Amino acid sequence: DAGVIQSPRHEVTEMGQEVTLRCKPISGHDYLFWYRQTMMRGLELLIYFNNNVPIDDSGMPEDRFSAKMPNASFSTLKIQPSEPRDSAVYFCASSPGLAGVGEQFFGPGTRLTVL
Amino acid sequence: AQSVTQLGSHVSVSEGALVLLRCNYSSSVPPYLFWYVQYPNQGLQLLLKYTTGATLVKGINGFEAEFKKSETSFHLMKPSAHMSDAAEYFCAVSNTGTYKYIFGTGTRLKVLA
Numbered sequence: 001d002a003g004v005i006q007s008p009r010h011e012v013t014e015m016g017q018e019v020t021l022r023c024k025p026i027s028g029h030d031y032l033f034w035y036r037q038t039m040m041r042g043l044e045l046l047i048y049f050n051n052n053v054p055i056d057d058s059g060m061p062e063d064r065f066s067a068k069m070p071n072a073s074f075s076t077l078k079i080q081p082s083e084p085r086d087s088a089v090y091f092c093a094s095s096p097g098l099a100g101v102g103e104q105f106f107g108p109g110t111r112l113t114v115l
Numbered sequence: 116a117q118s119v120t121q122l123g124s125h126v127s128v129s130e131g132a133l134v135l136l137r138c139n140y141s142s143s144v145p146p147y148l149f150w151y152v153q154y155p156n157q158g159l160q161l162l163l164k165y166t167t168g169a170t171l172v173k174g175i176n177g178f179e180a181e182f183k184k185s186e187t188s189f190h191l192m193k194p195s196a197h198m199s200d201a202a203e204y205f206c207a208v209s210n211t212g213t214y215k216y217i218f219g220t221g222t223r224l225k226v227l228a
Contacts, residue, residue, distance in 0.1 A: 093159075106159040108157060
């Protein structure tokens with residue numbers, strides 16, 4: 001298996017622009033997670049899905065952030081409008097659920113820079 | 116509520132020396148405990164995990180960790196550090212019924228030649 005795939009790997013945009021980050025989880029994994037990593041705040045869970053349904057979005061910073069999972073093999077995290085403070089590395093992770101006893105498999109991340 | 120504390124945001128050891136990275140947790144129910152490693156510009160990779168059973172857990176790259184319930188600790192150890200161990204290490208906790216990890220703030224390990 002190719003592992004969790006994220007695109008793009010790097011994104012540079014200007015304040016006010018819409019940004020869409022993409023994730024393809026490992027096939028057969030029922031859970032998908034979006035994290036944000038910054039020097040100041042460390043690794044934060046933004047939202048997670050189970051069988052394509054959002055379960056907990058309490059970590060989403062504000063209404064400018066939205067996430068969708070239209071099918072089992074694809075998820076997006078959208079920021080509209082983007083702000084400089086959104087600059088971070090965004091990770092997607094997937095988990096096979098009980099079979100993996102909670103183990104999460106992380107993608108390589110998307111480094112977002114908002115100018 | 117669950118929480119994880121990693122003591123020491125930066126740790127330096129000499130090549131060949133013992134590596135000890137500390138992790139303490141709080142959880143009202145039996146926890147699942149994990150150590151992940153992050154190399155520069157990469158995602159997190161699982162080193163080892165504790166769920167149930169044997170309290171000394173062996174992982175990849177010669178790392179091991181011991182679950183001590185009485186001390187609420189899950190410290191990560193490696194007898195002899197290698198230059199390739201330089202990375203950031205994260206401890207995390209979850210438990211049955213949730214797949215939501217609580218991560219520690221990470222410990223950056225530096226290995227000196």
